[in-house]
Amino acid sequence: MTTLVLCVDRANDIGRKSGLSTPVVGWEAVRSLVTDVGLADPEDSSVNCLLEALRVTRELRDEREDAEVAVISGTSESVVGADRSVARQLDELVELHDVESAVVVIDSAEDERLVPVVESRLRVDAVDRVVVRQAHDIESTYYLLKQFLADEELRSTVLVPLGVGLLLLPLLLVQFTPAVAMAGLAALLGAVLLYKGLAIDEFLSDAPERVRDALYSGQVSVVTYAVAAGLAIVGLFLGALAVQTPGTDGNELLVPSLLFVYHSVPWLALAALTASAGRLLDELIGSESVSTSHMNLPFGVIAIGLVVRGVAGFLLERQGELANLVLLGRVHLSPMQRLAMFIFTGIIISLVGVRISVTVSDETLEDVVENRQESESSR
Known part of the structure; x- marks a missing residue:
């Protein structure tokens, strides 16, 4: 039984920059792919992801395990089409190779969304996320902000009160002293935080139904x-x-x-x-x-x-x-x-x-x- 070291590329950056179609299977094929992608865009984090997949494969083989490295990517412009393309390529690998488990190597939060697709077909032993060391703080902050902005509840809870407060601040400064304006703004933000923290919004939304019942x-x-x-x-x-x-x-x-x-x-x-x-x-x-x-x-x-x-x-x-x-x-x-x-x-x-x-x-x-x-x- 083989352990599949799988490099996942949801956005198909590897396919576009190398000009090759995925899946790409085998040590030599992936090693050549690293060179092609690196020459096309040396700053792309996919190069580090491919190298990490090769490194993990070598470590498994050094431990006398049967390991194979492969690269799959989404080949569609839409998100659903890309995920389905990855699923088809994964089915081909499972059918052609006697695969027992997988180690998934990713380089972004977007690629991490494909882990459940892999888990639906193989047992995933580990998920190895590669972050370029020089850009660790920047990339982590970027993905945290991206996930934060994608959450509708967090946006309405945090961004809306901040936006209202920033809009009111100039009006308060024009009408009152800076101390009074800042005190009013702090009181407004404090009231909003208590409103959400004490779940008053949920109580008020359920109150009409409870009264009617x-x-x-x-x-x-x-x-x-x-x-x-x-x-x-x-x-x-x-x-x-x-x-x-x-x-x-x-x-x-x-x-x-x-x-x-x-x-x-x-x-x-x-x-x-x-x-x-x-x-x-x-x-x-x-x-x-x-x-x-x-x-x-x-x-x-x-x-x-x-x-x-x-x-x-x-x-x-x-x-x-x-x-x-x-x-x-x-x-x-x-x-x-x-x-x-x-x-x-x-x-x-x-x-x-x-x-x-x-x-x-x-x-x-x-x-x-x-x-x-x-x-x-x-x-």
Whole structure:
């Protein structure tokens, strides 16, 4: 059985410059072909590819292996025609020679696309890519850029934002200072990278279909999500209004931020509670059991909202922005007592949620075991 050392030329540079038709088989024939191609174009990398094929053949023969060298090339102007021409020449070599495996020698990324064609007919033991040493960096960069430009997704992800940014940069420089223009451009590119990196485009493209399916299936969560979005907007709006009250100092950042959190957290927590309740109702309607995470989520939302509001109220009361909390119209709480009450209430609610979810899951597990026992006994 013979190992075929195959030099592949997809663009038919060897055939055009030597004037010979492929396949060319045999040590002497390929050695003569090297001279013809080298005299026609000494700078062609095909010369190095042919020499590498001869070198690999000599090494295999030195190791007492039966090796034969051959050259095949595409003889058509079209890409499909060239690949089919290479396939026909390879079929001729397989038919005329008792070939067991092949070592493919190539000199470009374009020729490497023919490796699957060879693999469909022979077992490929190795692929030897020849790069001219003096032009290694240039050629590697060229093929990387060529593959990059051929990828439509990479072009739309990288080149389009860069192009938009470069078009906006002169307009920003005309209207604003260079620092503001560069900051705006960096913010734009950062937003694009986050948009693609977080797969927001995929989420937005799938959102209409998910909403349509949810509406057709009658899921309660669609309505509760809409209500939650409205409550979140109300909470953010009220928080912004609280920041702009006359009693706050606009030059300070901490107090307005705490006021925003204090006034918006109840509405945001109510929005999250509404969304989680809708999800819980969907689980109850769609299946007989409810997962522990969905059962525990509303209690966790309430507990987190209480703790965050308690911390914000404690800090604001220490700064004199809030009056002391009064319980039942009689009991005045200090800032530390307010904080302790909110944290303690949050922990209790969280523990109640854990207990309820565990109880429900245990009952569900018992029902499953009983149903399984009943089914086995009926059999």
